[in-house]
Amino acid sequence: MKYPNVFAITGVIGSGKSTVAKLLREAGETVLDADEYAKFILSEHYQEYPELVQELKQRFGDQVIHEGKINRKKLGELVFANKQKLEELNQLIHPRVRKLFEQDLLQYKGKRIFYDVPLLFEKNMQNDFAATIVVYAPEEIAIQRAANRLGLTKDQVKERMQNQISIEKKKKLADYVIENTQGMAELKEQVNMLLQTLENKYGTKQ
Template identity: 35%
Template sequence: MLPKKRPRLVAITGSIASGKSEVCKWLENQGYQVYYADIIAHECLQQDFVKKQLYYRFGKNIFSEDGQIDRAKLAKIVFNNPQKLKFLNSVIHPLVRQKMQKIIDQSDKNLLIFEIPLLFEAGLQSAFDLTVNISVNKQVQQKRLQARDDISPEQQKQRMESQMGNDEKNEKADLVIDNNGSWEQLYNELYKLKLIIEALPRKPIDRLSDL
């Protein structure tokens, strides 16, 4: 019996407020299976041993009354402190990689798509057949972030500076989708992306659990 072929793997990334989640929702509506690293990370935060590590590092104030980690409180702490953000990532990222690899290994799909905001920051691009950056300039990014999250300019700056810059992501990505314009312009780009995905070949890649 021949070994099962792994799914072809696509990673969608982009800076905060770039529109990557909207792109992924569109891909879901086209019938593709999409997984979200942020949702997987949220599931990891529910694990007791993760709660213990974060309690010892950040204290009881990051917890809500029901004993769950309050992600908004945690975000305020780590976005203000690169060392604390590094610690949080060191706890969560290995678990997320393991969970994503398990999804891949157990899937019977021909193609899987993952939305991974910190794809390049975490050095995961070598585990995918295609990496796609949803690209926006700073002006558009700031406008969307303000409208979406209603946060101060200082908080905007902190969140934007906690991630790799858009230009650097564009250089690292296999494919760049421009999302500075209208929805109609974006949809035209997405139909081109769909054609590329449909013809996507498998290539030698790393396992996420090994990175």
């Protein structure tokens, strides 16, 4: 186990990972986010990764670079419609995401951390963490939520979901499941119950 104080959170688009992360932060927990690291690399701080800009240009063409900046919208359109291209992008981004995550961990030594990892099971990383937590919502509910939140059609959401393990399989693989089907009050109660369970099994956070 690489990260014995870290609990990995995953799910699918629209299942409610971000909402659970928000509730955990409100409860005083530390939550790190793999997607935020990826955005950090591709958006605000792309200039710190000149070699990445060149690699993206070589693999995906000039269209993904606009005025020297990474065009995330165009890049997304390319990779979400093509599983092979998505895997190529992940191969470029994930090592850099992991490096940022591990750098942040240094300031939280011994403290309980939650880490939002969308591709936890897809990348076979589940054994790196103390335990895995899946935020669950039935696929149709997740699709509708994602379509509403992102302004996508249901077919576009389904296309993105095809690149991930199904939520039903993730639910079976998880150590803990948070059911996100009954509204905010019920979700908050489940988060609090999870925290109590983790404290009983792993000890209080430091």
